[in-house]
Amino acid sequence: MLKDVVFGQYYPAKSPVHRMDPRSKIVLLILYIVMIFIVKNFWGFLLTGGLLLATVFLSKVPLKSMLRSVKAIIFIILFTFIINIFFHKEDGAKILWDVWLIRNVTDKSLYYAIFMALRLLLLVLGSSILTLTTTPVSLTDGIESLLKPLSYIKFPVHELALIMSIALRFIPTLMEETERIIAAQKARGADFESGNLFKRAKALLPVLIPLITSAFRRAEELGDAMDARCYNGSKNRTKYKKLKFSLVDLFGTVLSLTVLAGVILCNLYLGATI
Amino acid sequence: MNVIEIKDLQFSYDEHQPVLKGLSLTVKEGEFLAVIGRNASGKSTLARLINGLISPLSGEITVLNIDARKKENLYEIRKNVGIVFQNPDNQMVASIVEDDVVFGPENLGIPREEIGERLEFSLKETGTAEFRESMASKLSGGQKQRVAIAGILAIKPKILILDESTSMLDPRGREEVMSVVKKLNRKEKMTVITITHYMDEVVDCDRVAVLNDGVIVKTGTPKEIFSDEKLLEATGMEPPVSMKISLALNKLGVNTPLTLDKQTLLNELLKLTKKPE
Numbered sequence A: 001m002l003k004d005v006v007f008g009q010y011y012p013a014k015s016p017v018h019r020m021d022p023r024s025k026i027v028l029l030i031l032y033i034v035m036i037f038i039v040k041n042f043w044g045f046l047l048t049g050g051l052l053l054a055t056v057f058l059s060k061v062p063l064k065s066m067l068r069s070v071k072a073i074i075f076i077i078l079f080t081f082i083i084n085i086f087f088h089k090e091d092g093a094k095i096l097w098d099v100w101l102i103r104n105v106t107d108k109s110l111y112y113a114i115f116m117a118l119r120l121l122l123l124v125l126g127s128s129i130l131t132l133t134t135t136p137v138s139l140t141d142g143i144e145s146l147l148k149p150l151s152y153i154k155f156p157v158h159e160l161a162l163i164m165s166i167a168l169r170f171i172p173t174l175m176e177e178t179e180r181i182i183a184a185q186k187a188r189g190a191d192f193e194s195g196n197l198f199k200r201a202k203a204l205l206p207v208l209i210p211l212i213t214s215a216f217r218r219a220e221e222l223g224d225a226m227d228a229r230c231y232n233g234s235k236n237r238t239k240y241k242k243l244k245f246s247l248v249d250l251f252g253t254v255l256s257l258t259v260l261a262g263v264i265l266c267n268l269y270l271g272a273t274i
Numbered sequence B: 001m002n003v004i005e006i007k008d009l010q011f012s013y014d015e016h017q018p019v020l021k022g023l024s025l026t027v028k029e030g031e032f033l034a035v036i037g038r039n040a041s042g043k044s045t046l047a048r049l050i051n052g053l054i055s056p057l058s059g060e061i062t063v064l065n066i067d068a069r070k071k072e073n074l075y076e077i078r079k080n081v082g083i084v085f086q087n088p089d090n091q092m093v094a095s096i097v098e099d100d101v102v103f104g105p106e107n108l109g110i111p112r113e114e115i116g117e118r119l120e121f122s123l124k125e126t127g128t129a130e131f132r133e134s135m136a137s138k139l140s141g142g143q144k145q146r147v148a149i150a151g152i153l154a155i156k157p158k159i160l161i162l163d164e165s166t167s168m169l170d171p172r173g174r175e176e177v178m179s180v181v182k183k184l185n186r187k188e189k190m191t192v193i194t195i196t197h198y199m200d201e202v203v204d205c206d207r208v209a210v211l212n213d214g215v216i217v218k219t220g221t222p223k224e225i226f227s228d229e230k231l232l233e234a235t236g237m238e239p240p241v242s243m244k245i246s247l248a249l250n251k252l253g254v255n256t257p258l259t260l261d262k263q264t265l266l267n268e269l270l271k272l273t274k275k276p277e
Ligand SMILES: Nc1ncnc2c1ncn2[C@@H]1O[C@H](COP(=O)(O)OP(=O)(O)OP(=O)(O)O)[C@@H](O)[C@H]1O
Pocket: B013, B014, B019, B037, B038, B039, B040, B041, B042, B043, B044, B045, B046, B164
């Protein structure tokens, strides 16, 4: 269950998407998210969805891994879908369904709900492509490099990047540990599934406390291990992996900009339906 | 030549409870030394002192003729003394094997090309090249510890300390790790200090140091240590099975040579049973 969360789940493969510079991947992802939010009709989604599919295909990441990230937030998608379908109000909407409990479903609200769900879906899939094809270290290297200008105003860019990569590194470890503690508490008769929200939150306390204690112990040991491996801050530090803008990045940028232009044209000429 | 010289070392985490009480020890170049002793006898403390993670109250520690007590020497010491700790999950900095192995040389400011060479060398020596691009969290305990060793090797230390590095592993993982370490000791002439509770790992060492109540009470070959019953009793050590049996036989008046080697013991026993009546 917890393992379905895809944060920091890198899928190793040799593909043009994996080869891309993490900086361009981050910037292009931001561009992609902007596109998804300015899309005003389904034609735009066709284009952005096409871009996404092409990227997934080129990345050699199996669909199964992609779907796992959807599974993790399927509730949020369903929830917004349901909220929108019942509560989205628009003038001139034709009522499709207004019987018993399910009221006020109009053609417009159905359209809007589908639109929003698609937007979320594309958002999650696009972001998971980044984490699936980029190792945590190169992801944080990318962020570090993009934030470099901030270091002139004494912002601790290197430290921030290191903290992020360590956090990503420990997610699977702590997940595993959480599951182990939950299993141990269940074996002692703890009940996590029944009772109201308050009761359930209280039941989690005996899980959180050992988890936090152990996280502190881990942090201490990791600190020692880093010291023992000559860590000395960013001073005189080299980077083994060099970030390089290459042909694939150029290709990706051109492709994304083309899609952006397409989306804008669709918005202008094919009618804004949202 | 002695790579480590420790004289009269004292240390305590808090004033009321001294942990090391005048410990002396020398480690020779290229040797495989085991440090044994009961829980909380100060073995990890000793390892941390050698590497400068903590500094002593009094006494001397010299590593490769460098004074380990001086703050300005720490970096030089840590370049030369690598420690592999107990928990494989708590010493990896990066999620991917390769990224973790290069952490040390990156800290040292080694040029990129050389880091590449060191990476290849370390992966090869530890047999971890096949999962160089894997998530470290997906590896077995033995594989993780081999990656940890690779990360240390990339720093090119002269001395490798294992602080109960095999204690969280299954027998197979333990075997994997120890065979890598033995190879490094033999082939690369690396000085190895292993702190362990597994007496089977101690048997093949060149020398054993017994730490008890904050001092080294005896050093000697495994055979010398394990045939010293008084010492073993006083320090709560259990000799390996073959030594136990040969000691017991001798007590019963059966004259067998004391041995740590299972095969030798077996041959001796066979000889005994074959004796014509
Ligand atoms: N960070 C610390 N702060 C305070 N006391 C400590 C600390 N680390 C260890 N000690 C204490 O110092 C003593 C020696 O600990 P040390 O870890 O060196 O023993 P050890 O021989 O490695 O034991 P083990 O076999 O359990 O690993 C113990 O009594 C321990 O409780």
